[in-house]
Amino acid sequence: MTTMKQIAEMAGVSVSTVSLVINKRDKGRVNPGLARRVRKTADALGYHPNPLARSLRTSRTRILGFISEEIATTPYAGNIIRGAQDAASATGYMMLTVNTDGTSKKDEEQEVATLKRYGVDGFLYAKMYNRLAQVPDCLQDQPLVLVDATDESGSVPSISPDEFHIGYDATRHLIEAGCERIAYIGAAETLLAQGIRLQGYRAALEESGRTFVQDLVANVGFNQPALDQVGALFDSQHPDGFFCFNDARAWHVYEAAARRGLTVGRDISVVGVDNHRLVAETISPRLTTIELPHYEIGYWSVCKLVSMITGEPVPEDRLPDTIAPLPSMDAPWPVRIRCTLLSKDSVVPHNS
């Protein structure tokens, strides 16, 4: 590990000068030629500042604390962490991640205290599915961003999927395909997403001059009971389009359809939400899905947190062009990210 001292010796200047140059405060203070020489030797030695040493004076460790409830509960929620880590890496931060089981408040406080002891500059507080969350007291006075959750009090920045438009976009897509009787296969659990996606579904229907039909909605759980409910909806309502809360629910539609001699992508159209990617990939790979923006949520959460900590906007050039830009870091919060509708072939033209 090279230090400033080594650079100073090699370049024949003082560490003070090196410090100024490295931190880009050399304008009008250090001879440009010297500055260039310093930069060159720093590059040659592969110098990167030691964040721990730096933290002695600045009391900024460039470490972020990532608190996640049950990292393992939701498959592919790992994408949130991946996005967060990519953003941290791009902005020169590191993430200390800790789990909480989501039940023990005491435990959570312990973990927060430990993170504070390690001198983290700010916190990411992640829930593994979108919900209203109460920020624990021990985080109240800290730089904080809620990830895939919304602060109950509305005072903490948060980033989550745009649940309304998941329902809206899915339903519009089915309407545009010519579906006449569009069912919603929702979740039986009381999830924030469940209610809001239903609103989006309803809004899209009513916008196109249709009436909302309660009997076209089935909120189901798992396994056989779910399959039975979906089957009953098939038999009583004969829908030609389905919007499914997730791809596990979509699978029930596939199964129920198959048992009735109907083929998805020919006789009926289906749009699912892809949060358990395995089903969509392995079992119904042609399922038209709406992809949850987990990677983006993680990525932008870190960007927001870093900009809160430094007081500066995230430099644009650091951002990858592979992900959709967030309108503005100063946009009103909470921010909800509109999801992508992936075109596969379980939605086909319906003749009316």
Place this chain on the structure above:
Amino acid sequence: MTTMKQIAEMAGVSVSTVSLVINKRDKGRVNPGLARRVRKTADALGYHPNPLARSLRTSRTRILGFISEEIATTPYAGNIIRGAQDAASATGYMMLTVNTDGTSKKDEEQEVATLKRYGVDGFLYAKMYNRLAQVPDCLQDQPLVLVDATDESGSVPSISPDEFHIGYDATRHLIEAGCERIAYIGAAETLLAQGIRLQGYRAALEESGRTFVQDLVANVGFNQPALDQVGALFDSQHPDGFFCFNDARAWHVYEAAARRGLTVGRDISVVGVDNHRLVAETISPRLTTIELPHYEIGYWSVCKLVSMITGEPVPEDRLPDTIAPLPSMDAPWPVRIRCTLLSKDSVVPHNS
């Protein structure tokens, strides 16, 4: 955050004494009564040492670097991280986790360099499925444990599932249920697990006096082609038992069976490996599975690493009794953890 100084003042002693007591080096050096007073005030103030400050003198940060390739590729590999974090928490460590995409060597070196700059005490190098791995040069001289991978050179400690006994236990279970014609539905990709599980399958067969029949083995990929292959095996071999590489493969057996009027758990028996838990939970919840010990792998990896760093065995009292004990931290490495066979009801008695 309380400091030693505060404790010293409150207890009316010097920080030196506090340090001795806190670090348990007071035996025969500090008056026991004083020591007790110090401990009491420390507890009262909720004191925990500041690891960053401590690292100034000891050059030990009590931070571990966790390098994982594509955290998001395998659902539920998150259990490895969960186990690792629980162990870290129990032993007083923190984890800095970074992703690498598994392809760019340059990138990986960057991440390792960054972790070193943050002064991590050791590294966990995790692959998201069991395989032979080459340890990058930049980690050669570091305390290191391979997680869910085995070092090619055999010189680095590693923990991974006991793939042989996955195949062996699954097949024995089917043999004991009375199955006569046991098929293996494997993976078409060249995975370490694939070959070794096959060995276990073969060993169990031969141990019970049977001959291995190549035609009872189908190594399949995904989707329709996989389903066709499994179907062909049904029609040509008429197996009554199936050992499936993972639960996605098991699903294909369910599907092929259903199309032939056969019912899993009545006409045929199936054992799968539960690494994509969603399928087993949502679609075939009664599937008899072998559960990969991801949590344990993460947990024991950290314990091993910590004991390598400190030179001391992990204190037994810190270990949770909820997970199977590792025979010995000094056991020869690599260590392979035997997996659990979960009894559900897709394996039933077969009359011979």
Place this chain on the structure above:
DNA sequence: TTGTACGCGTTATCAA
């Protein structure tokens, strides 16, 4: 442009 004191809580040393 540079020398140098200072930042931090802990630990090691050595004198009392």
Place this chain on the structure above:
DNA sequence: TTGATAACGCGTACAA
């Protein structure tokens, strides 16, 4: 047995 004090680390800030 205890306590005062000097490291420890490397980068930063300020006076010169």
